[in-house]
Amino acid sequence: MTQSTFGYLTPENAPLFTDLYELRMMQGHHNQGHNPTATFSLFTRSLPSNRGYMLTAGLEQVVHYVETLSFGDRAIEYLTELEFDEAFLEYLENFEFTGEIRALPEGTPVFATEPMLEVTAPIAEAQLLETAVINQIGFQTLIATKAARMRDVIDNEGDGQRLVDFGSRRAHGTDAGMKAARAAFVGGFDGTSNVAAGEAFGVPVSGTMAHSWVQSFEDERDSFETFVDEYGDDSVLLIDTYETVAGAETAAEVAESTGVTLRGVRLDSGDLVALSKAVDEVLPAVDAFISSGIDEYAIAEFLDRGGVAAGFGPGTALVTSTDSPKVEGVYKLVAVSRDGGFEPTMKLSPGKVTYPFSKSVCRREADSQFVGDVVGLREERSDLPGEELLETVVEDGARVVDLPDLETIQERANSLRRKLPPEHRAIEDPEPYEIRISDRLEAETDTLRRTLEARMLE
Template identity: 40%
Template sequence: MKSNFNYDPAQPGQTASAAALPVFPNASLALTIDLYLLTMAQGYLLSGMESRSSVFHMFYRHAPFRGRYAVVAGMSPFADWLEALAFTDEDIEFLSTVPGKDGRPLFVASFLRYLKEWRFRGSIEAVPEGTILFPHEPMVRVRAPLFDAQLLEAALLAIVNHQTLIATKASRVRLAAGSDEVLEFGLRRAQGLDGGLSSSRAAYIGGIDATSNVLAAARFGIPVRGTHAHSWVMAFDEESEAFTAYADLFPHNSVLLVDTYDSLEGVKKAVEVGLRLRSRGADLMGIRLDSGDLAYLATEARRYLDAHGFQATRIVASNELDERIITSLKSQGAPIDIWGVGTKLITAFDEPALGGVYKLAAVANGKGDMVARMKISDQSAKTSIPGCLDVARLSRGAHCVGDVIFDTQTELPPGQGEKIITIISPEDPWKRKAISAKAIEVNRLLVPLFEKGKRVSGRENITAMRRRTLAGLASFDKAILRFENPHAYAAGLSQALFEQRQLMREHEFEKIKHRLAAVPENGHDNGFLKP
């Protein structure tokens, strides 16, 4: 039988195709969409606005895990989804049966015919996977007809939000573990098979060394690792018998789980098996601790192993680990060599969602001229940024010193024709940073993904994405990456974009004042005006 996989074991670290929701490789995924996106699309069509040019951005407002940054992931799976996007006869048949509240069909025949023939026509630029990104910076820029751009929203957010969240968590575990090996053991606790697969992918991009998820290894070329479970030990009458049987079967891959009954007694029995392995020209590769006081047990296990000549035998620890527990164990001097991280990584245990959003930033008017758009909010963090945006990362040598969000339609990239580059916080205009443009390297972060409806980016090697994460983490001040009270990184608006945004806010404020002037004197308004 022909395999659906494109994995070649001779090329580790490759990125497999059809990776958006690869548990369902042959299914139509066009209906992975919120209903309101379809009703808006129908509205654009019936209003004659479906082909108007628009600009949308995806970005996130608040960094997860009480941190300052996120690691971008999920762009290639999203591109796979979009490249295959087409509404099948079955999809159209289902949509024809969806009723409105009046009981009549919600979607008209002309819309369904249009949808059946529709294919994405726009251009998309995205930040490469493994890039460190900060709040309010565009992760994705979509330049497309309104109809097209609107239909992408749900899938884009679902794929990129989830994988970015997991990659970010993995990067924090990577930082905590330092040079120690980190294994992802989370499949059985993942949010479904598709969640497990996409999380394993994202965790590897975020810096994890290997996974226990065999399907993820086959699809994406991630190194696969594993030992045995307690049930193996419990299936035998004696713990020593279980260890001996496992070592006989895997003499060069014996990592023994020693805590089924008594951890330190288990270590002693593992050493006995290790001596037997050495008589056969093999060795005891490691022991695993999965419960109890890991700092104490690892210390005692290391002492016993070293005393009996097993200095090279590695200690693996698991059991509800995350970056903070790993940091604590290392600060206690726990001699743990390998960290098996499961539930708290694969589910992003302490932060259920990234909260990335997708907002309209410009649209063509009736004359075809592009007009900037901005969402106004009572909360400054929720006031969107208008224009056709990009991000310029400023660095000196290998050290990043600031990020500037700028409008590609109205200004030059930072550093061109200016001696001082000003960065202004999107949330608090009093927070500013001035950087000399002298000897500054400027790197624009958005790169082409689709042009005129066609995918133009290759399927990047997943190991290259992982390397990008590790290099990115090394390029920022450690104070920005710390887990407790991290230092703020200078990421914000250019001076010109800040002024454009302020003018638009003032314009909206004047319109509100004009409306209020018409309110009778006995009208009530007990709060601040929105702008």
């Protein structure tokens, strides 16, 4: 059964991208005739550390996954090996998702406690989705957020510098490399170096040269001349292989002798602020791109200290969100059909209590700035102030909205992000944004908690 895979997860094995317990619970629900309709809610209990907000991303992939989810021969064969029983495997062979999904559109600022997505379906179906949905929304939200923080710094202190994802090699596997490029674009990036992400998602791709290009020639000048011969005005030269300022001078001489207008130079080591200023003296009309150790903190310091750059290429820090590498999404059962009605549920586990009920999240705006959210019961939606953020995207198992293209998502994300007051977008010690729980949700939660506690004492 061992099989090499580079990065393959195809429709044939995608339904197996789930935790075994999901399938075991599903079998229990099916075989025991206990398959009530359930609502699960995806949210986080806290923001990633040092974050004042998150920016949602990954919904398109979730919808695609749900739409294409089916158990073919390869999946069934493996589950047979795992000794799932025949009745259940027959159910899986005919499986399709029949439920409803409500979600925040991609590129929406979101905070702890707020549902990013809710699934309502027969519990066996809704349960199966847990692992894949948390995985896709969690990771892309993590990276869109990290990217947005870099764009925030440039909005505040920069001059519209370009941001290009250079991180694929350090991403956690190939899917992360692909999705980081997409999510970074949602967060306000201009492009990626990852060609596969360009092809799959339409993210603009860009690229310069590596040190190996320069080293493969007898000397730096040769390497520059050969590159310019190939690419002309579309040349970005990497000038720090041996000594940055000397590299800039060589680049200037090559441009002059060949009559080419360089598209740019790249700096990748040393004191980037001082070197960028020195390079700007040598090549005042040529754009400098800065890579190596770039994140929101490095960009802020670079700009504070007067560094000169037309763009930055963050890599590892972007795609791993190094300073805070996790969005701890949870997917919790909040309501279940019982005795003909729909009942709220919650757990009481210490530190992990959840608000029950299917919910609405409403956001208020004043003077084009967001001023606070309220989380309430879905059924009190019309009584809550502000605009409802959760949108129904799937009904009866089918997509009911046109998902926006990536450019539209980015424009919307930029606009919403900039409506969030700056104190919540600070890259260090951001002020908490106001999230209020509706009076009715608080009261109903208390009632349910007391009921459950009383039941434990019986």
